[in-house]
Amino acid sequence: MKDYPFTRILVANRGEIACRVIRAIREMGLTSIAVHHAVEASARHVREADEAVEITGDTPVAAHLDIPQLIAVASTTGAQAIHPGYGFVSENAGFARAVAEAGLVFIGPDADTIALMGDKISARTFAEAHGVPVAPSVLPTDDLDAFAEAAAQIGFPLLIKASAGGGGKGMSIVREASSLRDAARLAASEAKRYFGDGRVYAELYVERPRHIEVQVLGDGQGRVLHLHERECSVQRRFQKIVEEAPSSNLSPDVAAEICASAVRLAEAAKYRNAGTVEFILGQDGRFFFLEMNTRLQVEHPVTEMITGIDLVKAQIDVAAGRGLPCPQGEIGRNGHSIECRICAENADQDFRPETGRIDFLHVPEAPWLRFEHALDQGQRVTADFDPMLAKLVVHGADRAQAIDRAIGALGELSILGVTTNVDYLARVLDNAAFRAADIHTGFLQEQAEALLPPPMDDAATDRALIAAALGFRDFRRMIFDVPPLQAAIGYWRN
Structure with missing residues (x-):
């Protein structure tokens, strides 16, 4: 398109988010370029892109993390911009810097902002300096005894967190002074192993907290929407599996304060592109800054569902210098949306990741439903990548309708050949406490017994096996199709 400074965009990601970004690029009349490791040469995101290039590495993940190789692919294919999706290099300041140094447009914030917000200590210090509430905390020190003594003065329980961490790694809850030093050592060791940075800090742990986040869009000049x-409180091992927009049971005043705090932080940082400011909300109504994710979030579709704003297209527009989509006053909020993360895992075995082959796939369809995925029948699900397979997103006139629609859609969804959390998610949504919006980050542990699968008698087992068998195309053909010889003979009998 003539009014864009770039027309060819490299999508430096894979799977469902790559497909999501490619769809937006296509709808905008631009050209998408995919990357893939050899093991995913026939993947859906490769087929849906206008062009695709193979990348190499010791492992598939290593290939997707290879910054020089990604920049080289962009150069050789004539890409003028790069969209990182989420995960992999999406929050890597070095990658954003390398993109800019190569004369390319990074569809995201600048490298300095990623570095500022990627370090949780510098981020919380910045937030506090700009009037955003932060929980009482102790910053790291080489003197573990001094760190433990200062942390104990805050009071218990405490949350030990990795400065450069995320996804629950390098994080632990400490409830008494006697276990503080050991917890700090363990958290530092885990942080060093996962992030190459062993710094940890301690902050007051809010009991039964809710996890609230705010989607922001900035133009890089200080204007932020x-x-x-x-609401992202339903989590297992500090990782979200159900998200909603808007938050449930949140007073308008508190919601307005949280959103204003998020905007204030992003404005101070002169934030550019899409980002998310996350908060912990206590039962007493106090909220504290948690972190800022400088990328598109997995759960962005629920915001799109209630606002009607396509966040990926908005990202591209901002990166192209076309500004923000509309004034703040025009951003409405229509109905309620719920997203369920479909993962290859066994929820009844401590969410153990699962592998296998997708022997049968049936995706529900409805005007109020989005199923974001990159799945194919016959596809192998391996341990090479994250266990999240897809996202089922629904919209309803209100929360009750959204819950009912999500449960119904999960019931229609069929993924055979690999164990998933589909049935577990349906039980979560149908849980009485969830329906009442009595949720917090420890909800799944608190409701663990109530979320167990109901016992299955012999008749129910038979019905399940028959239904599964009928789902296989070859089985149906073998049972129901008329063999050619008999069809030729017709009704003749010997």
Whole structure:
């Protein structure tokens, strides 16, 4: 398109988010370029892109993390911009810097902002300096005894966190002074192993907290919009599996304060592109800054569902210098949306990751439903990548309708050949406490017994096996199709 400074975009990612970004690029009349390791040469994101290039590495993940190789692919294919999706190099300041140094447009914030917000200590210090509430905390020190003594003065429980961490790594809850030093050592060791940075800090742990986040869009000149808040409290091992927009049971005043705090932080940082400011909300109504994710979030579709704003297209527009999509006053909030993360895992075995082959796939369809995925029947699900397979997103006039629609859609969804959390998610949504919006980050542990699968008698087992068998195309053909010889003979009998 003539009014864009770039027309060819390299999508430096894979799977469902790559497909999501490629779809937006295609709808904008631009050209998408995919990357893939050899093991995913026939993957859906490769087929849907206008062009695709193979990347190499010791492992598939290593290939997707190879910054020089990604820049080289962009150069050889004539890409003028790079969209990182989420995960992999999306929050890597070095990657954003390398993109800019190569004369390319990074569809995301600048490298300095990623570095500032990627370090949780510098981020919380910045937030506090700009009037955003932060929990009482102790910053790291080489003197473990001094760190433990200062942390104990805050009071218990405490949360030990990795400065450069995320996804629950390098994180632990400490409830008494006697276990503080050991917890700090363990957290530092885990942080060093996962992030190459062993710094940890301690902050007051809020009991039964809710996890509230605010979607922001900035133009890089100090103008920032918020697209309302999301509820992300339903988590297992500090990782979200159900998200909602807007938040449930949140007073308008508190929601407004949280959104204003998010905007204030992003404005101070002169934030550019899409980002998410996350908060912990206590039962007493106090909220504290948690972190800022300088990328598109996995759960961005629920915000799109209630606002009608396509966040990926908005990202591309901002990166192209076309500004923000509309004034703050025009960003409405329509109905309620829920997202369920479909993962290859066994929820009844401590969410153990699963592998296998997708022997049968049936995706529900409805005007109020989005199924974001990159799955194919016959595809192998391996341990090479994250266990999240897809996202089922629904919209309803209100939260009750959204819950019912999500449960119904999960019931229609069929993924055979690999164990998933589909049935577990349906039980979560149908849980009485969830329906009442009595949720917090420890909800799944608190409701663990209530979320167990119901016992299955012999008749129910038979019905399940028959249904599964009928789902296989070859089985149906063998049972129901008329063999050619008999068809030729017709009704003749010997």
